Each structure stands twice: as structure tokens, then as C-alpha cells.
Amino acid sequence: MERAGVRLMGKKLLIHNDKVANIHTLDVYRAHGGYASVEKALKTMTPDQVTDEVKKSGLRGRGGAGFPTGMKWSFLAKPEGVPRYLVCNADESEPGTFKDRYLMEVIPHALIEGMITSSYALGANTSYIYIRGEYFYVARIVEKALAEAYAAGWLGKNILGTDFSHDCYVQVGGGAYICGEETALLESLEGKRGNPRIKPPFPAVAGLWGCPTVVNNVETIAAVVPIVNDGGEAYAKIGIGKSTGTKLISASGHINKPGVYEIELGIPVEEFIYSEEYCGGIRNRKKMKAVVAGGSSVPILPTELILKTAKGEPRLMTYESLADGGFATGTMLGSGGFIVMDEDTSIVKNLFTFTRFYHHESCGQCSPCREGTGWMEKILKKFLNGTANESDVDLLWDIQSKIEGKTICPLGEAAAWPVAAAIRHFKQEFLDVARSKKFVDVSHYDRLNKINA
Amino acid sequence: MKVTIDGIEIDVPKGTTILQAARMIGPEVAPPAMCYYTKLKTSGGYCRTCIVKVTQGSTANPNPMPKPVASCRTEVMDGMVVENNTSPEIIEARKGVVEFLLINHPLDCPICDQAGECKLQDLGFQNGSSKTRYEFKRREFEEIDIGDKIKLHMTRCILCYRCVKTADQITNDRVHGVIARGDESEISTYIENIIDNDFSGNVIDVCPVGALTDKTFRFKQRVWFTKPVDAKRDCKTCCGKTRVWLKGEEVVRVTARKDQWDEVEEFICNACRFDHKKKSDWVIEGPSPIHRNSVISQNHYEHLNELKVQIMKQQKALGFMPIDKQP
Ligand SMILES: Cc1cc2nc3c(=O)[nH]c(=O)nc-3n(C[C@H](O)[C@H](O)[C@H](O)COP(=O)(O)O)c2cc1C
Ligand code: SF4
Ligand code: SF4
Numbered sequence: 001m002e003r004a005g006v007r008l009m010g011k012k013l014l015i016h017n018d019k020v021a022n023i024h025t026l027d028v029y030r031a032h033g034g035y036a037s038v039e040k041a042l043k044t045m046t047p048d049q050v051t052d053e054v055k056k057s058g059l060r061g062r063g064g065a066g067f068p069t070g071m072k073w074s075f076l077a078k079p080e081g082v083p084r085y086l087v088c089n090a091d092e093s094e095p096g097t098f099k100d101r102y103l104m105e106v107i108p109h110a111l112i113e114g115m116i117t118s119s120y121a122l123g124a125n126t127s128y129i130y131i132r133g134e135y136f137y138v139a140r141i142v143e144k145a146l147a148e149a150y151a152a153g154w155l156g157k158n159i160l161g162t163d164f165s166h167d168c169y170v171q172v173g174g175g176a177y178i179c180g181e182e183t184a185l186l187e188s189l190e191g192k193r194g195n196p197r198i199k200p201p202f203p204a205v206a207g208l209w210g211c212p213t214v215v216n217n218v219e220t221i222a223a224v225v226p227i228v229n230d231g232g233e234a235y236a237k238i239g240i241g242k243s244t245g246t247k248l249i250s251a252s253g254h255i256n257k258p259g260v261y262e263i264e265l266g267i268p269v270e271e272f273i274y275s276e277e278y279c280g281g282i283r284n285r286k287k288m289k290a291v292v293a294g295g296s297s298v299p300i301l302p303t304e305l306i307l308k309t310a311k312g313e314p315r316l317m318t319y320e321s322l323a324d325g326g327f328a329t330g331t332m333l334g335s336g337g338f339i340v341m342d343e344d345t346s347i348v349k350n351l352f353t354f355t356r357f358y359h360h361e362s363c364g365q366c367s368p369c370r371e372g373t374g375w376m377e378k379i380l381k382k383f384l385n386g387t388a389n390e391s392d393v394d395l396l397w398d399i400q401s402k403i404e405g406k407t408i409c410p411l412g413e414a415a416a417w418p419v420a421a422a423i424r425h426f427k428q429e430f431l432d433v434a435r436s437k438k439f440v441d442v443s444h445y446d447r448l449n450k451i452n453a
Numbered sequence: 454m455k456v457t458i459d460g461i462e463i464d465v466p467k468g469t470t471i472l473q474a475a476r477m478i479g480p481e482v483a484p485p486a487m488c489y490y491t492k493l494k495t496s497g498g499y500c501r502t503c504i505v506k507v508t509q510g511s512t513a514n515p516n517p518m519p520k521p522v523a524s525c526r527t528e529v530m531d532g533m534v535v536e537n538n539t540s541p542e543i544i545e546a547r548k549g550v551v552e553f554l555l556i557n558h559p560l561d562c563p564i565c566d567q568a569g570e571c572k573l574q575d576l577g578f579q580n581g582s583s584k585t586r587y588e589f590k591r592r593e594f595e596e597i598d599i600g601d602k603i604k605l606h607m608t609r610c611i612l613c614y615r616c617v618k619t620a621d622q623i624t625n626d627r628v629h630g631v632i633a634r635g636d637e638s639e640i641s642t643y644i645e646n647i648i649d650n651d652f653s654g655n656v657i658d659v660c661p662v663g664a665l666t667d668k669t670f671r672f673k674q675r676v677w678f679t680k681p682v683d684a685k686r687d688c689k690t691c692c693g694k695t696r697v698w699l700k701g702e703e704v705v706r707v708t709a710r711k712d713q714w715d716e717v718e719e720f721i722c723n724a725c726r727f728d729h730k731k732k733s734d735w736v737i738e739g740p741s742p743i744h745r746n747s748v749i750s751q752n753h754y755e756h757l758n759e760l761k762v763q764i765m766k767q768q769k770a771l772g773f774m775p776i777d778k779q780p
């Protein structure tokens with residue numbers, strides 16, 4: 001994208017056809033070039049060549065951690081006679097993240113095509129799409145698309161007359177955020193309680209039913225399609241440095257145009273928030289107060305730090321730029337759940353909402369997360385009840401520090417980081433709330449708890 | 454494989470965990486373990502009390518590990534360097550873990566049947582803080598019967614998963630598990646009374662706290678008023694080697710024998726545990742080894758007294774004069 005003079009629309013690879021009528025059907029998808037990557041891969045490439053293209057593309061996992069996908073694939077153990085699996089993580093439950101839903105809902109065949117091409121590269125004859133329980137209607141859409149793909153011979157035995165056979169299944173989760181953690185997902189897929197596994201072994205060696213498994217996010221798998229079609233190098237030309245390609249961003253909060261946007265990695269954060277092409281600025285002509293850039297677990301940043309790094313350089317929508325300055329002054333791209341808050345937002349209340357979520361979603365296996373998340377929620381409730389003391393801020397800080405890094409899975413960190421960041425950047429607000437002893441009614445939140453109980 | 458823990462080097466076989474290696478060195482460097490259990494596969498990793506700092510991963514890759522690791526689930530590498538009690542960071546982190554385990558645990562040890570042999574009491578005493586920072590209502594549950602011999606009081610449970618693994622691995626029907634999520638998790642048998650198995654009683658022995666107790670013994674005696682002896686009988690179902698807890702001539706309780714780390718040596722059957730409560734049922738082998746720091750050791754004092762009398766008798770016979778009586 002040229003930024004200095006003429007402004008071009010950003011390049012789109014995943015949802016460029018999202019406005020095409022009936023793009024969710026096989027016929028229309030196919031008419032727009034769909035399933036070309038399957039044809040190209042199965043007929044003209046070896047599995048390793050597909051993996052090589054993914055490596056060259058520099059694609060990084062879109063589920064949150066940003067791990068290089070090609071490298072992950074090359075770690076997959078390939079013992080003789082043992083099946084391998086590809087599992088698509090469509091559990092998307094991080095507050096602020098809804099891009100996978102959009103993709104599956106609008107262009108379900110993009111995911112299925114990616115599943116087939118990726119499975120071919122991995123030598124997996126079976127794959128699963130694990131969709132969160134609350135996306136029940138999305139699962140129906142994907143299942144319908146799967147049936148179409150089977151009927152047209154894109155799935156099943158000897159696809160396109162080659163000796164590659166593949167079956168893909170949809171599994172609906174039971175509605176637990178923790179089942180998005182890849183090993184909890186595998187447990188759940190095996191029909192067990194969704195508790196994260198203790199690693200090692202990693203899924204690449206012993207995953208689903210003890211067999212080598214790759215778990216990838218919906219968007220990661222869908223991105224394999226343009227990578228195979230256009231080649232890894234072409235993909236790597238988009239973006240900046242190690243942040244290659246395009247990324248779906250779920251934009252929400254106090255902006256004029258919330259929604260799912262496909263951006264080229266590398267556009268400035270400021271442009272993303274204020275340009276008409278994307279979020280369209282803060283609604284009601286308010287000022288921006290803070291942004292959570294990558295889903296609720298990543299550190300919140302105040303306006304001055306989200307628009308510019310501590311060094312004063314413009315912050316860009318890349319893995320590296322958002323992380324610039326470490327946690328002291330930076331954050332993470334995460335899953336791309338971009339939540340914007342205006343000047344009227346209470347950071348304390350926001351933190352309570354996030355913390356309450358992590359408490360509710362902790363699987364309860366390990367003591368720091370099981371006990372610590374509930375404790376933090378109770379203390380934050382005191383701030384809203386008008387019963388908090390200034391010393392509670394230090395206590396919160398201490399509790400989060402004792403959770404971070406001491407748990408089985410990263411949910412512990414996901415719960416600790418927002419608390420740490422909110423206090424790091426907005427401590428005064430917490431102290432003011434504690435001093436004011438003002439009562440904020442959040443009893444309506446409890447109603448939800450009762451429904452769940 | 455050479456591993457150094459708190460400055461002490463030891464050579465251990467491949468596949469040894471840091472915790473096992475530390476135990477081989479001795480109790481002074483062994484991290485506390487609330488959920489790991491040598492005899493239960495896949496146990497450990499949950500409580501996080503055994504966390505240690507790996508300052509050097511191995512000779513081949515000398516980088517430190519970025520986060521503290523659960524020593525019970527981390528295998529040693531050649532040249533690994535580990536800090537446990539020598540790391541102020543670990544001591545502080547462990548204090549945090551102990552606090553987490555205690556915030557929802559009732560602090561009413563005087564009325565808990567496990568008092569005196571509770572691992573959480575020991576842990577709190579050795580690694581915790583003397584006051585609580587938790588000001589909220591603690592989690593509470595109703596007491597539940599698991600069959601007619603076992604009482605479950607979830608209020609005291611620390612969710613170590615040991616009983617779940619025991620039920621899974623020692624008994625043959627999986628009817629025991631965890632329901633609900635997070636801090637609302639509960640140990641359950643789904644249908645409360647369904648555990649009916651020759652080995653179900655072992656869940657009592659593996660429970661580190663007073664969550665699972667023996668209904669035939671519960672509240673009959675404080676454990677420090679009883680005397681444990683190692684005993685055996687011919688049993689067709691299990692090894693028949695048990696620990697019999699005596700009050701005078703009365704057998705008040707039968708448990709499995711436990712080792713230095715308070716882990717069951719061999720699991721025993723319910724018949725030995727619940728149905729043989731006469732001293733004549735048992736061949737007594739001798740007093741059980743009890744750590745001198747345990748309150749239970751006070752019942753060994755009678756032996757100690759006897760020993761002192763014997764020594765004095767011998768000294769007299771040999772014409773020794775006690776040092777303080779010497780001119
Ligand atoms: C608590 C928790 C929740 C997660 N939820 C999701 C999720 O909903 N979707 C997802 O793709 N990855 C999620 N992840 C990350 C996965 O564990 C895993 O890293 C990812 O699916 C890998 O795919 P990728 O390499 O394509 O990003 C979650 C991780 C944690 C710790
Ligand atoms: S960190 Fe939380 S969610 Fe993850 S395993 Fe531990 S208790 Fe479960
Ligand atoms: S009941 Fe006892 S053994 Fe079972 S999980 Fe709770 S504390 Fe552990």
C-alpha cells in the first residue's frame with residue numbers, strides 16, 4: 001500500500017469476496033476461483049513443496065501467539081503407520097475477537113479449501129474443525145458447505161483422481177473458552193473434560209489420540225489458500241518484516257464503524273482507527289482513552305502509547321511494532337481483537353469485566369489461576385461497590401504477579417496481564433475510585449452468573 | 454545425567470524428574486509436592502507448590518528456562534542447574550501458591566479430622582505466611598458420602614486430582630471425577646454412592662487434606678493420641694501390609710503404609726482397611742517410622758523413655774557415671 005501520496009485500498013486475500021452474493025455456496029465460491037489451491041497442490045506439488053511455500057510466506061499463527069506456521073508444520077512428527085491430524089481451532093472465545101466467525105459464516109469454503117490443502121501438506125487423512133458451542137449456527141453453515149464439498153468430490157476418497165483421500169469433520173464445543181487452548185481442545189475433541197494438558201509432549205508429537213497433530217487457527221488455515229495460489233514469496237511481499245501478509249482485525253468498542261477488517265500488516269494504528277476505510281474514528285466525536293489491541297488478554301495501552309511507541313515512532317499494526325517497548329510501554333497483536341475505548345470509559349469497570357470473564361473460564365486445574373482469578377474479581381468488585389481501599393491496588397498487583405508464569409497454560413497470563421497493564425497505565429484512576437467510595441451498580445452482571453450456575 | 458540442585462550435584466538416570474532427583478539428594482532440597490504422587494501415572498503439575506527455577510537448561514543448551522517449572526513434571530537434562538530453596542524468587546512464588554491454596558480453605562484445623570497429618574498444614578507452616586490477606590467468604594460445600602465408608606468434604610479439597618487418578622488407575626470403574634469448572638470445580642462420583650470397589654478406600658490415603666476421610670474412624674480419635682504400627686495379614690485381594698493405628702488395645706484405623714514422602718507404599722483393599730478392626734486380625738511387625746517433627750511422634754516417646762531406662766541400666770551395670778553427676 002502506498003501511503004505518502006495516493007491512497008490505495010489495502011490488499012485483501014481472505015475476505016475480498018465477502019460482498020459477493022451467495023459466496024457461501026460452492027458454485028459461487030468456485031466461480032470466483034475457489035478450490036484452485038487444492039487443484040494446484042494435489043496435481044502439481046508434493047506435500048513438502050506446499051509446506052515450503054508456507055515457510056517462505058512467513059505466515060504466523062493467527063490464533064494469538066503468532067508462531068510461524070511453516071515451522072510448526074515442519075515440527076510434525078511423521079512416524080510410519082501412525083495417522084496424523086490437522087485440527088482447526090474455531091473456538092474463538094477471546095472477548096473482542098470475532099473474525100473467525102465472520103470468515104466461516106460468509107465464506108465457509110475458504111476454510112474448507114484451506115483444510116484440504118493444508119492436510120495434503122501434512123499428510124493428514126482426517127481433519128477436524130472444532131467450533132465453539134455458541135457458534136452453533138456457524139457450525140451448521142460449515143457443515144452444509146462440507147456436504148457440498150463432499151458431493152463435488154473435493155473431500156472423500158481419491159480427491160481429483162489422486163491417491164490423496166481426506167475426511168473433514170465438524171465438532172461443536174461445549175461452550176468453554178479454555179477449549180481454545182490447543183491441548184484442552186484436543187481433550188475436548190477426544191470427548192473428555194477440556195483441561196489443558198501438561199506439556200511436553202506437544203501436539204506435534206502426541207496430540208489427538210496420542211498421534212502427531214497440528215492445531216491451527218481458522219484464519220491461519222484460510223491464509224494457506226492464497227499462499228499456495230500466488231506462492232509464498234508473493235505473500236511475503238505484503239506486510240513489513242516478520243509480519244507478512246494480511247490480518248483480519250475484529251474492531252469493536254467506541255468507534256464509528258465496528259466490524260471485521262482485513263488489513264495489510266504494517267498500516268499505522270492511527271490510520272486503522274481514524275481512516276474512513278477502517279474504524280472511521282471515535283464515535284460521537286469523543287476522544288480516545290485507551291485501546292486493547294489484540295483481544296482481552298493483551299495489555300491495554302493509553303492513547304499516547306497506542307498511537308506512538310515510547311520512542312515516539314508511529315505504532316504500526318504488526319507483531320513487532322505493537323510489542324515495541326515490551327510490556328512496560330507496548331502490547332501484542334494477539335488474535336487481532338481491537339477494542340477501542342473513549343474518554344468516558346471506566347478502566348476499572350472494564351478490568352472487572354475482563355477479570356470476571358477469566359475467573360469464569362478458568363478450568364481450575366492449577367491453583368494460581370483457579371484461586372487467583374476469583375480473588376482478583378472479588379477485589380475489583382469492591383472498587384465498584386465503593387468499598388475498596390487504596391491498598392487494594394497493591395494487593396491486585398501482587399496477586400497478578402503471583403499468577404503470571406506459574407500456571408499450566410497461558411490462561412493464567414491472560415488473566416494476569418490485563419490487571420497488570422491497567423494498573424501500570426491507569427493507577428491513578430484506581431486510586432481515585434478507591435478514594436471516592438462511589439457505588440457503581442453491576443448487579444446485572446450477577447444475573448448472568450445465575451443463568452450459568 | 455548430572456543435575457545440580459541448590460548447589461548439590463547428583464547423577465541420575467534419564468527420565469528422572471527434577472523432583473525425584475531432589476528427593477534423591479534429600480529432604481533439605483526436595484520441593485514440597487501436594488499433587489504429585491509417585492505411584493499415580495500422570496499425577497502432578499496441578500498444585501504448583503513444587504515449582505523451581507532452572508537457571509541452566511542443560512550443558513547443550515545452557516539458557517535458563519523463562520518461567521519457573523513444575524519440578525514434578527519436568528525431566529532433568531544433562532548439566533541442568535536448578536534452584537529451589539536458594540532462590541528468593543521461588544520462595545516468594547511458592548508463598549503465593551500456598552496463599553492461593555489457602556484462600557478458599559477453611560482455617561478451622563482444630564475441628565478437622567486430618568489435623569496432625571495434613572500436608573496443607575505442614576505446607577502452610579513451612580512455606581506460608583502467618584496471616585491471611587483474603588477477606589471474602591470462603592467456598593463451601595455440603596458433605597457427601599461416597600459409599601458407606603468414605604466421607605467427602607469438598608470445602609477442604611485442594612483439587613490435587615490424586616483421588617481422581619487413584620479411582621481411575623486403581624479401581625476398575627471410572628465413576629469418580631471432576632465436575633464444574635474453575636473455583637467451582639467439585640470432586641464427584643456423579644451418582645454419589647456409586648463407588649463400590651475393593652480398592653476405593655485408597656482415595657482416603659492419597660488425599661493430602663481432610664477432604665476424603667474414613668467414616669469408620671472420623672472424629673473417633675485425634676491422630677496424635679493413637680499409635681501407628683506396621684502390621685500384616687494374609688489377604689487374597691491386596692498385599693495385606695498395612696499400618697494399624699492403635700488406641701490402647703483397640704484398632705481405631707487401618708491405612709496403607711506410607712514412605713518418607715508420605716506416599717502410599719502399596720495400595721490396600723477395603724476389607725483390610727474397613728473390616729479388620731481387631732488386634733488379633735493382625736500380625737504386628739513393629740512401630741511405624743514417624744518423622745520426628747510430626748505430632749504423631751509423641752506416641753513414640755514411650756519407646757524413647759523405655760530406651761532411656763535401658764541405657765541407664767546398662768551404664769550402671771558398666772559403672773558409668775552420667776556426665777552431669779561426675780565430680
Ligand atoms: C486460554 C486460551 C484460549 C485460546 N483460544 C484460542 C481460540 O479461540 N482460537 C485460536 O485459534 N487459538 C486460541 N488459543 C491459542 C491456541 O492454543 C493455539 O496456539 C492456536 O490455536 C494455534 O494456532 P495458530 O498457530 O494458527 O495461531 C488459545 C490459547 C489459550 C491459552
Ligand atoms: S492456567 Fe487456568 S485455565 Fe490454564 S490449566 Fe491452569 S487453571 Fe486451567
Ligand atoms: S478430595 Fe483430596 S485427593 Fe481428591 S482432589 Fe481433593 S484434595 Fe485431592
Ligand code: FES
Nearest residue numbers: 498500501503525
Ligand atoms: S507437586 Fe508438582 S505441581 Fe503439584
